[in-house]
Amino acid sequence: MTSIGFLGVGTISEAVVRAMCARPGRADRILLSPRSAERSQSLAEEFDQCVVMETNQEVIDHSDIVVLGMRPQQLDEAVAALEFRHDQVIASFIAGTPPSGLAPLVAPAATICQLIPLPPITLHRGPLVVCPGVPEVLAAFDGLGDLIVLDDEARIRVLSCASAIMSTYFELQNHVIDWITDHGIDEAIASRYIRSELDGLAAVGQVTPDSQRRDLPGDFQTKGGLNERVRAVLLDQGWFDALPGELTEIYDNAVLRTPGGQ
Ligand SMILES: NC(=O)c1ccc[n+]([C@@H]2O[C@H](COP(=O)([O-])OP(=O)(O)OC[C@H]3O[C@@H](n4cnc5c(N)ncnc54)[C@H](OP(=O)(O)O)[C@@H]3O)[C@@H](O)[C@H]2O)c1
Incomplete structure (x- = not known):
């Protein structure tokens, strides 16, 4: 023991x-x-x-x-x-x-x-x-x-x-839920739908062999389909570059413990 x-x-x-x-x-x-x-x-x-x-x-x-x-x-x-x-x-x-x-x-x-x-x-x-x-x-x-x-x-x-992507993840979740409710769907349904979608995607991400991880974005969109259109626009707008950019910013500059422990 x-x-x-x-x-x-x-x-x-x-x-x-x-x-x-x-x-x-x-x-x-x-x-x-x-x-x-x-x-x-x-x-x-x-x-x-x-x-x-x-x-x-x-x-x-x-x-x-x-x-x-x-x-x-x-x-x-x-x-x-x-x-x-x-x-x-x-x-x-x-x-x-x-x-x-x-x-x-x-x-x-x-x-x-x-x-x-x-x-x-x-x-x-x-x-x-x-x-x-x-x-x-x-x-x-x-x-x-x-x-x-x-x-x-x-x-x-x-x-x-x-690890500093946790609150951003939930912000993303809630923005999509809010978008659904703004389009006339009951919040309980919107919330269940998106949280279940994210849960399913996380499960796929976990069981996919590392060697196939980079194929997932392509595997989860149809040529000319809705997923491809959304991802292409966000890529074009620099959405995904902003995230590692901010991680680099905190890596270079954030103080996790100041000298003297203050
Ligand atoms: N929260 C997270 O998600 C997370 C994740 C990873 C790592 N951490 C790290 O974990 C540590 C704790 O974070 P936390 O969020 O749990 O902070 P917290 O809720 O403020 O807990 C700190 C605890 O330590 C107690 N404490 C302070 N001085 C003490 C002493 N001399 N003897 C015994 N207990 C004492 C505090 O008591 P009082 O309330 O009376 O001051 C408080 O209960 C931090 O160093 C943080 O960097 C946190």
Whole structure:
């Protein structure tokens, strides 16, 4: 049985804890830090696996894996007076601080990895980046989605920035639904239709072999048909160049953690 301690039980930690506790056949012990008392307490009441500890140090002392789930600007203060052990594994959700940046803060613990969980983890879906692929962490987070292992921490920023398409995706979804309702169809039907269409397309995207991924746009349009007309106009207008352009902009310029952690 693995003991997994969470320091910082906020939005993303709660999503991950809920996903962990919903996995069948797992008996991990989940130790929660006492701050955010209401959230930690309700997790402990809901799941037998979860226990709220009295202090952050107690979480560390009883954990095989310590998950850091606070915001970047809270990190330095949170870990300042804590003592880690050399034999425990540190798994961090904190954006902008790679394992090498965490090392001096959690010494003598030396097995450190960064994770990028995304909200669909609550449904055991979506990617979960793990860098590097520490075996204990891969085992502890198994079943929570598609574990994407990166070996080079210098590349974490690429996937962090690439994940910034979530709200745009839902904006796209809602614009098409609104267009349908503007044309006289009931919102419930419009919503069901488009969300089901997107679900079906995502499923096709998942089962299509990588070698055929680039064929999909052509496969899903008829020569001279409606899909081809819409895509051609959007391509012509630079619609699809705008997206990687903006990803490059945030990759080059966005501050994920400012110097000094402010
Ligand atoms: N949200 C996402 O989708 C997402 C995805 C990937 C990665 N992340 C990363 O995950 C981290 C957490 O994000 P979040 O959205 O979950 O933030 P959040 O909801 O603000 O959660 C942070 C939690 O840490 C607690 N905390 C702060 N200092 C603490 C301390 N000294 N001891 C114990 N707990 C402490 C906070 O308590 P208080 O509320 O009392 O301050 C809060 O409950 C961030 O570093 C973010 O970069 C988030």
